[in-house]
Amino acid sequence: MEPIKTQHELRAAIIRLEYQQAEEGKALKEQFQTAYNSVKPANIILNTLKDLGDSDFIKDGVLNTSVGFGTGYLSKMLFQGVVNSPIKKLLGSAIMFGITNFVTKHPDGIKLMGAKIFKFFGSKSATKNDENDENKQVID
Numbered sequence: 001m002e003p004i005k006t007q008h009e010l011r012a013a014i015i016r017l018e019y020q021q022a023e024e025g026k027a028l029k030e031q032f033q034t035a036y037n038s039v040k041p042a043n044i045i046l047n048t049l050k051d052l053g054d055s056d057f058i059k060d061g062v063l064n065t066s067v068g069f070g071t072g073y074l075s076k077m078l079f080q081g082v083v084n085s086p087i088k089k090l091l092g093s094a095i096m097f098g099i100t101n102f103v104t105k106h107p108d109g110i111k112l113m114g115a116k117i118f119k120f121f122g123s124k125s126a127t128k129n130d131e132n133d134e135n136k137q138v139i140d
Helices: 007-038 041-054 056-080 086-105 107-139
Strands: none
Touching: 007 041, 056 086, 056 107, 086 107
């Protein structure tokens, strides 16, 4: 900084420094407010839950477990049917437990098998649609 020689330069330097101090004060207050908000317990919990929700590992785990429970419950209902025999209930619960564990432990194989099934049925319906389109063109 150049040495100040006149009273006018002194006033200009003071105004410039006051402006700089005001801007830095605003920035400091904003940083303090941000830091204060980030340490609030509610915000810490919300941020932690948000981070957990963004985690692919957690999403895959919840999805795989949900699919496992769903398929296990469905298989139990299919096996038990309408009959309320205690032996069937016990076997249905055992089957549900076994299928749930299998699906939860082998999600990639289940996804692959599901994709093949969808591809198989999807290709048949696409072939039927193509045949229908060709028949319409022949008629027109």
